Amino acid sequence: MSPSAPAAPTANGVVEVIPLLHRALDRRIELDFPHPKPPEVQLAALRLVRERDGITVRELAEALLMKTSNASAMITQMTAAGLLRRERDPADRRVLHLHLTDEARRRVEEAHDLFTGYVLRAFGSLGEDDRAAIAAALPALRRLAGLIQKPS
Template sequence: MSDENVAGLADDLYDVIGLLRRRSRRLVGAPLPELALSGAQLELLRVVRRNPGITVAESARVLGLAANTVSTLVGQLLTLGVLVRERDESDRRVARLDLTPPARAGLEQWRDRRAQTTATALAGLSADERARLAEALTTIARIAADLPESSHTSESASVTTSATGPDDRPPGGDRP
């Protein structure tokens, strides 16, 4: 495949993913709509929902962001009352993050609505199409993991699919 075709494929990939996310958002709405959360805030909440007790540094690694950026997001979410930060019992220098019960309930209800809506669309696919999609998700996750963490480094991002959601990991396991 030529470089031009590869660039076009990359554009198509982002177009399709964006379309899926926009249509899903229109159908099921936003989680905790009263808060008008930014995309970065929502991503952090999804990571914390799937990983109760995660640290800022661990969250930063999962999200591919700088720890100080995640720390800023944590401060914003603490102020909004959707996130709690507690000291680790064994190492008081470490802060563990978790969702407040109302935030957890809102995120889980949103996740369930989004999953059900998408499952209905997936049910319309043939078994062969669903199998090809599952295979493609693994490839997309690998592409995401191979993207550099920033334009200033050529090192691959250390994204682990076990700590991400259906938007960015292959099927299986807990869903956001």
């Protein structure tokens, strides 16, 4: 289904601004983060495990829209790098639950604080109308992301 003519400029704007915002944050953190930056998918996995401690490999793969085998391979790399800890489920030994290591938790928090600081400083330079518009758009952007994830 194609967007209606009036919605097309807004859809194009969203498609253009999100990568721009991501690149701006990514470039800034490269300057200030004292640790090697993992690939984006690993950062997303770390954030997800932080939010949902004990998440299973299958749940992580589904949330990141990955094949379970690819997620498992990534988790093996991240475990070897000391970022994740795997624990077998006592009821079903085939199931692995994921937890951040203490070092990974510190790094994720540090990166989150940097990202938040960048946005807060930039946000403070915007006018009140822009800040209100961004705040008002957040729930709709979250719903939009959810709708994009689900194939129609």
